[in-house]
Amino acid sequence: MNRKANTPMKFAASSLAAVIGAILLLTACASEAPPGPSPDGVDLRGASIGGDFTLTSNTGKRVSWDDFAGQYRLVYFGFTYCPDICPTDVQRLSQGLRAFEEAHPDLGKKVQPIFISVDPERDSVAVLNEFVASFHPRLIGLTGTPEEIEAVKKAFGASASKDPAGADGNYNVSHTTFTYLFAPDGAPLGIIPTDKQAAGVAAELERWVR
Template sequence: MTTSPLRRNTLKLSLLTLILMGFVLSGCSGEGESWNGKDISGLMPGLEFELTDGQGRPVTADQFDGKIKLLYFGFTSCPDVCPTTLQKLGQATESLPTEAQDDVLTLFISVDPERDSPERLAAYVDFFGNGIVGLTGKESQLRQLAKRYRTTFGYEEPDENGNYAVSHSSAVYVFDREGKARLLIRPDLGVEEIRQDLIALAKADT
């Protein structure tokens, strides 16, 4: 029996996630700030990319300096994980103290540039509220960025209608105001736990 490309990509993502978790756990000393997410300070490279936003404009990571950034890879045709994650991040951000809400930005990076035009991406992120920026780019750029954060993505073969599934990581990477990697938010964290981490990080960065 053969294994489908999507199944192989899913297994690869699972393996990469386990490796990443082991790497993160081995790098934590247990000292300092207590987080609900995984502390990845010093274990991941800083935020760096050149992509395109929902208006078709070129965007670089340093344009978001001064804000806490939540980076999430996904695609607009995602049936469940992406909308659930974006809704959770939106709720966590909107429940922050008023003065902190403008300091947190979610960067939703589509790994499906074939279908996710800038216009479609902009309409998609707008549905989930303020404070979410949709970004995408050429597949080569997206693969380079995914590799930078030790993850990957893959495409299933299209069906007779041209529809296809995309496998991708479910992790959310959190970067501080200077673009340094600080936290990894697991899918099992709830809105309140994410909110607590964002408040603590905002205070630590002031």
């Protein structure tokens, strides 16, 4: 499969400025409102998803869920060989987080983006490291054994299944494409609408992160 499909598109400075401008217009009223989803978001408060795990990061370090205690966590399940959906979603969440960081530097530091592979057979540490480096400087990629990944998928309510391989041996992985947001204590908060582009991601973070 052509790995170039994972290369993010250029995000124009004017587009980033527009996103930041939109956030600043919402800041005064949103900062006074209680946290909660926008009409485009999904409220997951009280849901039984998440939980501790230990996986291997894109730098080869063993990382646990509790290592992110005190941070909001943006979590996306995908795979690096994905031809379009995964890189598009990760690009949008990365661009939206950058815009949020520009508008709110202190709050932006509290948000940790995390990419969890659902294709541990191909997503080695080296492959994962190359993938995450293309998006956000703080994006962490996690992989593990098939058993470890299955356990994390089950705990987080994600699903993924390997499709039949083609004649060349390549295969797709059908999977859920939600971007979850978790609170600093690890509790689920909501789903971030990456289908609403970077502006939608930034606006949703505006609603939740305090």
